[in-house]
Amino acid sequence: MNLSLYSVNAFIILDTEGHRVLAKYYRPKSHPQGESKDLLTLKEQKTFEKGLWQKTKKAGGDIILYDSHLAVYKHSLDLILYFIAGPTENELMLSTALGSLTDALTMLLRNSLEKRGVLENLDLVLLCLDETIDDGIIVDTDSAAIASRVSRPRPDTTEIVINEQTIMNAYQTVKEKMQQRIGQL
Numbered sequence: 001m002n003l004s005l006y007s008v009n010a011f012i013i014l015d016t017e018g019h020r021v022l023a024k025y026y027r028p029k030s031h032p033q034g035e036s037k038d039l040l041t042l043k044e045q046k047t048f049e050k051g052l053w054q055k056t057k058k059a060g061g062d063i064i065l066y067d068s069h070l071a072v073y074k075h076s077l078d079l080i081l082y083f084i085a086g087p088t089e090n091e092l093m094l095s096t097a098l099g100s101l102t103d104a105l106t107m108l109l110r111n112s113l114e115k116r117g118v119l120e121n122l123d124l125v126l127l128c129l130d131e132t133i134d135d136g137i138i139v140d141t142d143s144a145a146i147a148s149r150v151s152r153p154r155p156d157t158t159e160i161v162i163n164e165q166t167i168m169n170a171y172q173t174v175k176e177k178m179q180q181r182i183g184q185l
Helices: 042-056 091-108 115-120 122-132 143-150 164-184
Strands: 010-015 020-025 063-066 069-075 079-085
Touching: 010 042, 020 042, 020 115, 020 122, 042 063, 042 069, 042 079, 069 091, 079 091, 091 122, 091 143, 115 122, 122 143
Parallel strands: none
Antiparallel strands: 010 020, 010 079, 063 069, 069 079
16 A cells, blocks of 8 residues: 555535636645646546536535545535545545635634635635645644634734834833832842
């Protein structure tokens, strides 16, 4: 048995009508079995996605073996998120990774993992995906850690206003502390 860290072949988000919202296919050149030869062209990918959607459009399942690919999927409001892997991959690990990715996206998109939110925040979605999967290797499965590395800092915590008043207040505080110290000697 050839063990490898490369476990994910693709990440796909389809809407409720089977149209591609986002798709990222992984073809690492350093994979022990060589570069993948399937799903190379856009036509092959679209055909695969359409057939996959036909099999998974109804909610109820989590894992399916389709066209000699293992598909772990999760339904959201108007989206279906998929991890596609080889038929011998660990389903539990893929399901855990997909669950943590969707949880992190839900946190980042303020509890509304829907098509409009994904398209408006595509940068966050792709960063979140990159924090979870790196070139087909599952890197992290902690949704809170993924979301914290991806999230934008709040503007109110990074702005420090320095003006004459704050400098005078700091000077007064230092002056009072120095007088107290001298008085204690």
